[in-house]
Amino acid sequence: MTLTPEIHAALMGVTTATLTTVLLKKGVRTAYIRGPFAATEAAKGQRVVGPAFTLRFVPAREDLSTPESWSSPRSTRAAIEDMPADCIVVADAMGVTDAGIFGDILCARMVKKGVTALVTDGMLRDAAGVATTGMAVWCKGMVAPASVASLNFVGWQETIGCGGVCVVPGDTIVADGDGAVVIPAALLExxxxxxxxxxxxxxxxxxxxxxxxxxxxxxxxxxxxxxxxxxxxxxx
Known part of the structure; x- marks a missing residue:
């Protein structure tokens, strides 16, 4: 089931707390992404709904996790150019807290492309700059080091694990002041x-x-x- 305008409008009136209860009743216990909280003013006090666009990071390796990798065809920069408007980016950063996966420039580009929000079990960097972009971010916090200090980006639009939850591209994400929840596509309606x-x-x-x-x-x-x-x- 795809996220129709009618379902989107309906979910905008539903809390993530309610969704976790409903999903539990339907046998889905692992729907709440553990770790991320509303980290920017653009995220606080609002609810967002959108289809998941997934990103995947793995542990850093010295020959791969370099500043030069940012220019690779398989990079976060390339992934951002593939993001459709109104999606919610869900990034598997393995819960790593000593490197930020995105900063202000990348967030500004995502906003320009019409991305609704970013949800990650990792960290961001450039806190003040990210705030000025207006990007709605749910993450574990902010740090100074760049992603390649601890992570290696490997791909997008594939099944990931984020905050202990399996996320498939096209699943529906709902995030609010209580965090972020994944609704499997087959159960959406x-x-x-x-x-x-x-x-x-x-x-x-x-x-x-x-x-x-x-x-x-x-x-x-x-x-x-x-x-x-x-x-x-x-x-x-």
């Missing part, structure tokens, strides 16, 4: 429908909590509560 309904139910439950109702039987709702919810919200 079902997960979206269930998540939208879960949000509606929980909004109604919050109203009941505000009225002073006790939680047992309310959250999670028992059969009586579900029947009342249906009657009050759907005219059932």
């Amino acid at each position: 079902a997960v979206t429908a269930a998540a939208v309904e879960q949000e509606r139910l929980e909004a109604w439950i919050m109203i009941q909590v505000g009225k002073g109702l006790a939680l047992p039987g309310l959250y999670p709702p028992n059969a009586e509560t579900k029947a009342r919810y249906e009657a009050e919200t759907k005219g059932g």
Whole structure:
């Protein structure tokens, strides 16, 4: 299932917390990318939704991880030129925290190309410069050293592992203040429908909590509560 405008709009109203619960109910326990947080002002206080465009790094090797490699046909620079508008870049940096995979110039180019956001289990560099680009970044933090200090870039648009989660190109990524979640393409429609309904139910439950109702039987709702919810919200 591809990310249609209708599904995109629906997911913009769904929290990552809700999505992890819905995915858990559907048997997917490893959907939350561990490590990244909203690291730039452009990422804070908002939610982003988009198809995954994957990047993969491996450990550095002295003959390969050099500044000269940045000019290679297989480089982060080449990958950026292949990125379509509205994608969310997901970079597997193996959780490495002593080198930054991107800096301000690369982020500026991604913004110019219309990339929605960058999610990585690694680090970025040029913190002040990245902030000025307006790039929405979810990462583990900022450091000074360049990627080749500890990493070697090997490819893009292939299946990766990021923050303990398998990410396939075209999976849907949702990121907000709680982090980033991967929705497998095959489950996209079902997960979206269930998540939208879960949000509606929980909004109604919050109203009941505000009225002073006790939680047992309310959250999670028992059969009586579900029947009342249906009657009050759907005219059932």
